[in-house]
Amino acid sequence: MFAANFSAFELQPLPDGASTILRMLAAQTPNWAEIALVAARDPALSLALLLADPLRAGELQDGLNAALRRRLERIGTDLLRAWLLGLGHVGNQPDETADAALLRAECALHLAIETEYPRPDEAYLAGLWFGLPRSAGWVSGRRPTLPALVADCGLPASLADALEFDGMDPACAGAMHPLLGLLAAARRLAGGDWQERITEVAELTGLESASVVALRTDVGYILSGHASYPALPGLPSAGTGAACPTLRLTDDPYRYAGMLGLLTAAFVDLDATTIRDRLAIACPLFGLHTPPVLLGSGEDGRLRPLLGAAAGSPDLLIGELRLRLDDETSCIALGARSEQPCSHFGDGGPPGRSVADWQVARWLGQPGFHVIPLGGAGDTSVALVATASAQALDSELRWRYAALLGAAARALRSHARQRDAIAEREAALHQRFRDHVRRIAHEASNPLTVLKTRIDMLAQERSGDSTLQDEMSLLNAELDRIDKLLRSAAELPAETAEMRTCRVPELLLDMRTLYGEPLFGSRQIQLELRAARDVPPAAIPASALKQVLLNLLRNASEALQPGQRLVVSVLPLVNVDGRNCLEIRFVDNGPGLPVERAQDPLSPRPSAKGAEHQGLGLSVVREILAQWGGTLLCRTQAGAGTSFQIFVPLEQSA
Numbered sequence: 010m011f012a013a014n015f016s017a018f019e020l021q022p023l024p025d026g027a028s029t030i031l032r033m034l035a036a037q038t039p040n041w042a043e044i045a046l047v048a049a050r051d052p053a054l055s056l057a058l059l060l061a062d063p064l065r066a067g068e069l070q071d072g073l074n075a076a077l078r079r080r081l082e083r084i085g086t087d088l089l090r091a092w093l094l095g096l097g098h099v100g101n102q103p104d105e106t107a108d109a110a111l112l113r114a115e116c117a118l119h120l121a122i123e124t125e126y127p128r129p130d131e132a133y134l135a136g137l138w139f140g141l142p143r144s145a146g147w148v149s150g151r152r153p154t155l156p157a158l159v160a161d162c163g164l165p166a167s168l169a170d171a172l173e174f175d176g177m178d179p180a181c182a183g184a185m186h187p188l189l190g191l192l193a194a195a196r197r198l199a200g201g202d203w204q205e206r207i208t209e210v211a212e213l214t215g216l217e218s219a220s221v222v223a224l225r226t227d228v229g230y231i232l233s234g235h236a237s238y239p240a241l242p243g244l245p246s247a248g249t250g251a252a253c254p255t256l257r258l259t260d261d262p263y264r265y266a267g268m269l270g271l272l273t274a275a276f277v278d279l280d281a282t283t284i285r286d287r288l289a290i291a292c293p294l295f296g297l298h299t300p301p302v303l304l305g306s307g308e309d310g311r312l313r314p315l316l317g318a319a320a321g322s323p324d325l326l327i328g329e330l331r332l333r334l335d336d337e338t339s340c341i342a343l344g345a346r347s348e349q350p351c352s353h354f355g356d357g358g359p360p361g362r363s364v365a366d367w368q369v370a371r372w373l374g375q376p377g378f379h380v381i382p383l384g385g386a387g388d389t390s391v392a393l394v395a396t397a398s399a400q401a402l403d404s405e406l407r408w409r410y411a412a413l414l415g416a417a418a419r420a421l422r423s424h425a426r427q428r429d430a431i432a433e434r435e436a437a438l439h440q441r442f443r444d445h446v447r448r449i450a451h452e453a454s455n456p457l458t459v460l461k462t463r464i465d466m467l468a469q470e471r472s473g474d475s476t477l478q479d480e481m482s483l484l485n486a487e488l489d490r491i492d493k494l495l496r497s498a499a500e501l502p503a504e505t506a507e508m509r510t511c512r513v514p515e516l517l518l519d520m521r522t523l524y525g526e527p528l529f530g531s532r533q534i535q536l537e538l539r540a541a542r543d544v545p546p547a548a549i550p551a552s553a554l555k556q557v558l559l560n561l562l563r564n565a566s567e568a569l570q571p572g573q574r575l576v577v578s579v580l581p582l583v584n585v586d587g588r589n590c591l592e593i594r595f596v597d598n599g600p601g602l603p604v605e606r607a608q609d610p611l612s613p614r615p616s617a618k619g620a621e622h623q624g625l626g627l628s629v630v631r632e633i634l635a636q637w638g639g640t641l642l643c644r645t646q647a648g649a650g651t652s653f654q655i656f657v658p659l660e661q662s663a
Contacts (some may be wrong), residue, residue: 023107026051027093034086045078052110052137056158061293064163073130083290091271092294094264095409108232109199110140115228117195123224124214126187131164135171135192136199190214198225269412276420284424285316288417295413296406299395302327302373303418304341306389310334312345315390315421323372327393330365334389338363344380345391350407352379354399369393381407383415390418450495461488483523490552510660511551513579513591514540520558528562533571540579547591547657549637554657557630561595561653564627568651569599585640585656593655602645 026047033044048054055073058080068076081089117136121129141155156169171192194213197206203225211218275291276284292300302324303315312332318325336342340363344351353366354377370377373395379402383390392414394402402410468481517538529536547554565575580592631641638658645651 022051022053022057022093022096026054026107027096030054031090031093034090039086041078041082042074044081045074048077048081049073050111050137051107052141055134056138056141056162057294059162059164060158060298061290063161066163068163069128069130073133080290083287084294085275085287087271087275088287088291091268091275091412092291094268094271095295110137112228112232113137113139113195113199115232116198116225117191119224119228120191120194120198120210120214120216123216123220124187124191126191131168132188132191132195134159134164135168135188136195139172139192139196198228265408265412269416272412272416273419276416277423279420279424281317281421281424284417284420288316288413291413291417295409297394297410297413299373299375301395301410301414302393303383303414303421304332304345304391304393305418305422306334306345312341312391315418315425323369326372327369330368332365336363336365339365341366341369341380341391341393344382345389348382348384350379350381350402352399352401353377370395379407381411381414383411383418388419388422390415390422392418446495453491453495457488457492461485464488480522483519486519487523490555493552494556509550510546510548511554512544513547513554513593513657514538514544516551516554517558517577517579520555520562524559524562528566529575532566532569534566534569535574537574537576538578539576541581544579544581544591546660548660549634549639549657553633553637557633557655558593560627560630561655565595565597565599569597573597573599582659583656588638589659590639590656591659593657595653595655596650597652598650601647601649601651602643 029047030044033039033047048058055077058077062080062083064076084092114133114136117132118129120126121132126132138155138159154173156173159169159172160166167186167188170186171189174189174193190213194210197203197210197213198221200206203210204222207218207221210216210221214221216224276287279287289300292298304312304327305315306312310333312334314324314328316324318328332339332341334342334346340351340353343349353363353370355367355370373393375395375397377396377399379394379396381392381394381402383392392410394410464481464484468478471477517540521536521538525536528534562575569575575595575597578592578594578596580594583590583592627641627643633639634641634655634657640656642654642656643651644654
């Protein structure tokens, strides 16, 4: 595609239009709709914006102004300012005045509407762009034609044909695409002798001569009503036909400094994804239609891609080269070390002194590439710009590339440093937390040991009391569970591996023995357990399920009143999403959950039970179950009670 050899700087926008946009951008909140209207009236600006971000299929149906607005907003205020400030070097001027281009565009638009052409904005663009140079200048030695550039905007071939087809015999109107005839008619209608060519326009469009005259008169009124751009002091007006200023950036250090500042602001404080997106549309505006590769050196001296490395991209392959700054054969390393531009071009034969440079050129899809240093703030960074010509980059272009890509590279490296600093702080906080929990676990181990010792002594003293022995065994098990919880919180390895399954009925009986009296009996609340026989093991460790059940038992105990009841049932086989699961059902006849809580009962929120309650119980339950493939459902009704259903995979289906 020719766009790879085209620079948006090579077509000059209208001085009045560019200056008007710059003034509009000075507003605290730019009016992008108004800015889009200005860009839509400028042949070069509209073409450059669509080249930078080609149209998607059907996008123009929303209108040209809407399409341009989306691109302008994506570019952003600072980047747009920098681009416009840079549009001051020698380039191709339109072949005619702005008024002539706009008149022809409006004629084409209204002819399209009158003849019911389905895509009138295409006719408008054909009329607007016809006066642009038939060929643009070159960056890489090849001269792209205007129709080729139009195709690269995502526009249909019919529009490119209309721009390329100069002569038009009205007798051929019936055998050609309507857009060709519309542009030919618009050119005649926009000329100074339009009154003498009414018959030709009528033949090309199929309209009555009277309709053509009325249309031309309406277009004249419309254009006369357009607000003219207020001229800046020292700049010629577009209506004068004067040439655009030709001052180069190298001759205007103040303008160049302003451009650098704006480019820095355009990328500062952005994340890597946003930087890549903004750079993708900025590169074509600055003449880089082939995506550059940005490399930066690390502490180990390796040059790595700064823009990320998607699968199959040149960045990924270049990153795998393990290229170092001290490589004496590579011009990439040389440019990074010396901070001087250099280039590599092969003759199409076998690799020369540097196999790495030869491979990079092949991956970039061009005979060679330029190495542009992007130094600054102690960073060693370079940009690789693929090109088809061995001709050295013009200093003006090199300045522009370095300014744009350097700003992006500095922002990427700054973002990476911030990301690393945040990661270091988080790691330090995590370590402090682990150390704190380890200290708590260590301190808690002493009273836990005392308790376990005392329980053992009591068990020995009352060895003949079987009921007490069972209770002592349960207490020991709970103390062991507390010890394991403390260890797991501190990420300390457990001395023994816990079984990943448990028998739910036995676990519930043990918990009733341990917690039935303090949680329910002492509060005159009935606790009833129901379980089928031969319930298969559930695929969840006993400690995890015990934590789930204990949270639900405590919630029920706190919610129920004396005389109310909680029934806990175990159903051995329930199919959930194709898996065999065990169901544990909690059903009470209490007051139900509060209205605000009932809408989302499983999310953490402040509890109304007091400061010691954090409202996290149910969310913790859900997280534990999710870890082991289980689920939790809740149903509640004010005054009618609450039910919880726990579904845990069975051992054979885990």
